[in-house]
Amino acid sequence: MRGAPETMRVLRPRSPAEAVRLYGRHPEALPLAGGTDVMVSWNAGLLNRRTVLDLSPLREWSRIRRTRAGLVVGALATHARIRDDARVRAAFPLLAEAASVIGAAAIQNRGTLGGNIANASPAGDSFPPLAVYEAVVHTISPDGERRSRFLNVFEGPKATALRPAELIAAVELPFLPKRPTRQIFRKIGTRAAQALSKTVAAGLLWLDGKGRVEELRFALGAMAPTVRRLRTAEAFLAGQRLTPATVDRAVELLGEDVAPIDDVRSTGAYRLAVSRALLGGFLRG
Amino acid sequence: MTRLTVNGRVRVFRGHPFTRLVDVLREGFGLTGTKEGCGEGECGACTVLVDGQPVMSCLVPVCQVEGRRVETIESLGGLERLDPLQKALLEEGGAQCGICTPGMVMTAHAWVRRGGSSRPAAIREALAGNLCRCTGYQHIVDAVARVVRERDRRRGDAKRPSRATSRTARRTGRHR
Numbered sequence: 001m002r003g004a005p006e007t008m009r010v011l012r013p014r015s016p017a018e019a020v021r022l023y024g025r026h027p028e029a030l031p032l033a034g035g036t037d038v039m040v041s042w043n044a045g046l047l048n049r050r051t052v053l054d055l056s057p058l059r060e061w062s063r064i065r066r067t068r069a070g071l072v073v074g075a076l077a078t079h080a081r082i083r084d085d086a087r088v089r090a091a092f093p094l095l096a097e098a099a100s101v102i103g104a105a106a107i108q109n110r111g112t113l114g115g116n117i118a119n120a121s122p123a124g125d126s127f128p129p130l131a132v133y134e135a136v137v138h139t140i141s142p143d144g145e146r147r148s149r150f151l152n153v154f155e156g157p158k159a160t161a162l163r164p165a166e167l168i169a170a171v172e173l174p175f176l177p178k179r180p181t182r183q184i185f186r187k188i189g190t191r192a193a194q195a196l197s198k199t200v201a202a203g204l205l206w207l208d209g210k211g212r213v214e215e216l217r218f219a220l221g222a223m224a225p226t227v228r229r230l231r232t233a234e235a236f237l238a239g240q241r242l243t244p245a246t247v248d249r250a251v252e253l254l255g256e257d258v259a260p261i262d263d264v265r266s267t268g269a270y271r272l273a274v275s276r277a278l279l280g281g282f283l284r285g
Numbered sequence: 286m287t288r289l290t291v292n293g294r295v296r297v298f299r300g301h302p303f304t305r306l307v308d309v310l311r312e313g314f315g316l317t318g319t320k321e322g323c324g325e326g327e328c329g330a331c332t333v334l335v336d337g338q339p340v341m342s343c344l345v346p347v348c349q350v351e352g353r354r355v356e357t358i359e360s361l362g363g364l365e366r367l368d369p370l371q372k373a374l375l376e377e378g379g380a381q382c383g384i385c386t387p388g389m390v391m392t393a394h395a396w397v398r399r400g401g402s403s404r405p406a407a408i409r410e411a412l413a414g415n416l417c418r419c420t421g422y423q424h425i426v427d428a429v430a431r432v433v434r435e436r437d438r439r440r441g442d443a444k445r446p447s448r449a450t451s452r453t454a455r456r457t458g459r460h461r
Contacts, residue, residue: 003303003305005300005301005302005303005304005305005346006301008301008303010302010303010346010348012302012348032346032349035344035345035346035349036326036344039305039326039343039344039345039346040325040326040344043305043324043325043343043344044325052303052346054346054348054349056349057351080338103326103414104329104413104414104415105338105339105392105411105413105414106329106332106339106340106341106392106414107326107341107414109335109338109339109340110340110341110344110345
């Protein structure tokens with residue numbers, strides 16, 4: 001079975017307000033942004049006879065805005081735009097890096113940050129950076145606007161807490177109060193381009209003048225049904241010096257916050273081993 | 286009805302708005318230079334340019350290119366007059382079975398045009414989304430590098446670094 005265009009109904013709102021109104025009237029519709037996930041499923045014949053809400057004409061939602069408190073990335077900003085935006089690269093380099101390893105150039109030119117989130121793959125490459133930057137997701141529905149902490153948007157693989165007829169409008173990135181002492185983004189996949197991640201990591205570390213951990217934020221993707229912050233290891237290291245013993249303990253505690261599985265891309269054991277190596281390497285500097 | 290510009294010409298597609306761009310080009314407009322490979326956004330064979338940027342035409346419903354500028358392999362040279370990239374690929378032996386070639390050429394064309402560098406690592410990254418199963422990558426990279434160098438010589442700025450540097454280079458320059 002292939003995608004059959006004649007079975008599809010396409011709604012093309014011209015403005016965010018019209019999009020919200022149309023979605024309210026057709027809550028069964030499938031929002032379509034860059035299509036890099038939807039179209040793969042549609043080509044396989046899995047989404048025939050659906051109504052599609054094509055968001056691509058909404059230019060207002062593709063911009064990146066600076067406010068006093070941070071950057072507001074429109075839900076329809078493409079990975080290419082995020083990757084190349086000087087403000088993102090300066091203040092949120094881990095997100096810019098993630099955007100540069102999602103798929104390959106042709107995917108980055110189409111895929112969007114909002115689409116990435118709405119798709120809610122456990123392996124979404126933008127998610128660990130958004131988790132450590134403590135992003136806030138702006139959504140809108142006929143009931144009004146809402147803001148959610150990034151991690152609260154996900155309920156499971158391919159499942160979000162978005163309500164019926166609720167659209168992601170933007171993702172807010174609060175500026176970090178202080179430059180991190182150390183930061184990392186790493187994607188581990190089968191090949192450099194296109195491959196979905198076996199594991200994907202983002203970390204921020206602040207050390208005080210005496211070499212003690214002021215704050216650690218570390219997030220892993222593809223290691224649980226949703227992206228996870230390593231709360232246990234983060235809390236353990238707060239106020240500690242990074243010695244071989246504390247680093248080893250943090251690496252061990254990593255297992256408390258993740259539950260990697262065996263699947264087509266990797267094994268749980270490999271995922272755990274490589275994630276521990278990434279965290280250990282990052283902490284040792 | 287969808288109106289779009291294809292290779293400089295305004296065209297109207299009267300079929301269903303959710304028809305994939307690759308099908309519109311091949312079956313609607315008879316532009317069969319664009320090939321469909323995997324149909325799932327993995328191989329890059331169907332790459333065309335939309336507003337100058339490479340995209341995979343198997344993942345684009347035509348309604349999303351309403352009013353946009355699409356360029357396909359047919360916009361480059363033909364047998365009578367080859368585009369520099371086509372010529373370089375021929376001479377360097379950068380094409381075998383040919384299925385990946387139109388998509389590879391369009392991705393490379395966008396790279397050359399936007400000021401991409403001639404560094405092999407940068408070119409490899411730019412072409413990373415285009416698979417060649419005849420494994421001719423080295424020859425392809427050589428051909429693209431040659432065209433970039435020719436471009437730089439024409440512009441008389443061969444000694445200055447290109448504007449678009451590799452994302453790999455930017456990556457390794459930070460956070461390490």
